[in-house]
Amino acid sequence: MNNYLDLNEFIPEKILVGKNNNEVILNKHIGEEYLDLSYLVSQYNEAQREHSLSLPRKIILNNELFEALGLLQAEMGKTQNGCLVFANSEFKLMNKVILWFSKNFEFSSDRWRWYIKLNMQEPLDEKYKKEVEEKVINHWLRQTKISYEMRHPKTVSYIKNIPHIKLKDNYYGSLIIEYKCNLFSQIIKNYVKLMFYSLINYGNESVKSFMKGIIAGEGCVENNKQYKRYRIYITAAKQEERNLFQKYLNFLNIPSKQYCDDLLIISQRENLIKLLNQRLMALSPKKYAKFFYMMQQYPKIKEETCYFKEKGKNVWNKISEEKIKKIIELYNSGSTRTLDIAKEVGISQIKVQRVLKENNLGKRIIKTNDEKRKEIAAFYKSHNLTQKEVAKIFKVHESVVVRAILKYKNKS
Known part of the structure; x- marks a missing residue:
């Protein structure tokens, strides 16, 4: 690739x-x-x-691209109305899309106009309405990089003719971001559409990442303990969309069935285990937690999947040895900019920084072991030098000298 x-x-x-x-x-x-x-x-x-x-x-071209494309295919407005619109109720998914536009199109997060939609009636009590709106606005401003100045005049909208009149404790509505530019809107929509049709050409990992985005945006977990009905629904109003989703799931060896006029259903234990093992539910934290809990209802699922281990055992973001070697090789060859290395290897910049830190590379002070600290403390005690001068001699930061002196000042 x-x-x-x-x-x-x-x-x-x-x-x-x-x-x-x-x-x-x-x-x-x-x-x-x-x-x-x-x-x-x-x-x-x-x-x-x-x-x-x-x-x-x-x-x-990386997995983040196809995850973002899946989310856009699921949650982006498709009509050619001159406006690019994306909506979601999870800030991690919203941040993923905002960051993708920022990285690839130099489109800063403060250019998005936005408002919040709540699934409840507009409160009649003005005091309670103010509390509700302050709560949800502060949540989205705190969790994303949208600009307060770019809010719509009516920042919070409500839905009529529904029974909900109170805001749930952990509910903050859906954030809707939009950018009005006919040219940009049509280019993005055309790009998403063409990639959607040609997805298989980019390989297994790309299809998997795309379907992660689709499930995060349009997926729903049914966990019915009473009837032991465990299923995943994917909503798609158009027949063409359902056919393509089904095609891509088949490509990943996950059978599904079309139901009614707008649903694709994944059921049966062996198929849900495939979803679990391929981590197709993992992009949405809320849906993944619900799915993870649902899977534990199956008897002997731990033995069958090697999942559900103790905390810290399943480390899914662990970097492969191949990528670690590649990062070190690139750094030693003269490519010391972590952002460039991240793009080359296809992982995040922070993971590159972690690898360099673990291997005492990068723009960091190498960790000082206890033996060297003892040596520094003894040297400082026997010489009439400043801490800064001692730091230069031992090629460490001055703070290392300070900590060494404090730790070993009463020890011979």
Whole structure:
């Protein structure tokens, strides 16, 4: 798999404009790093208005890309209305999408307009309404990087004709982010659509990551203990979507059934175990916790799956030995920028930093062992030098000298 996708391959030849969705030609200037795109719209008195946009050509090709595409396919508005919209009730999933746009399109998080939708009636008591709105607004501002200044005038919206009149303790509604730009909106929607259709071309891991996003966005866990009915639902209103989801699940060797007009169902113990082992439920923390609990209802599931071990035994984010060697090799070859190494290896920057730290590499002070600390303390005691001078002699940070002196000051 290449490290990047060329966005130029996904740019449409024409753009839809106006209420009637008239087609106009999209002009492209293709540079090495950026695509300069523009189109003209006719106005009154034979005047024309130009709409333009500059986008990076390279999109990072990794699992995060396909997880984000799955979430967008599940939760993004698909109509060509000139506005890019994404909604979700889990801040970790929202952050994943916001970060993906930031990394790949240089689209900062403070450019999103936003509001919050609550699944409850609008409170009649103004004092309680204020408490509710402050609670949910503060939650989303604290957990994401959206800008307070970019909120909608009506920041919190409610739903009529439902029985809920109180806000649940751990419920903060769904955050809806949007960006109004006809050109950007159509390019992203076209890109997601084309990737959705050609997903299998990118291999097993890419299909798996994409379906993680789909399940996180459109999946639902049914844990019915009374009737021992354990199932996963995936909602998809269009037949074409259901067919493709089913195709990709079959590609991962997970059978499913289409039910009614909008559901795809994964049931039976052996199929749910495949979901578990391939970690397809793991992207959404809430759904994964519910699914994890549901799977424990099966007798002898621990022996069958080697799952449900003691805390700390299942370390899923452990970096493979192959990737650790690659990171060290890249660092020793002169590529010391952790962000560049992360892109090359296909993992997060913080994981690269952890590997370098564990191997005493990177811009860090090497951990000082106890023997050396004793030596530092003894040297300081027998010489009339400042702590800073001793630190330079031993090539350590001054704080190491201070701690060594304090630790061994009363010891010979």
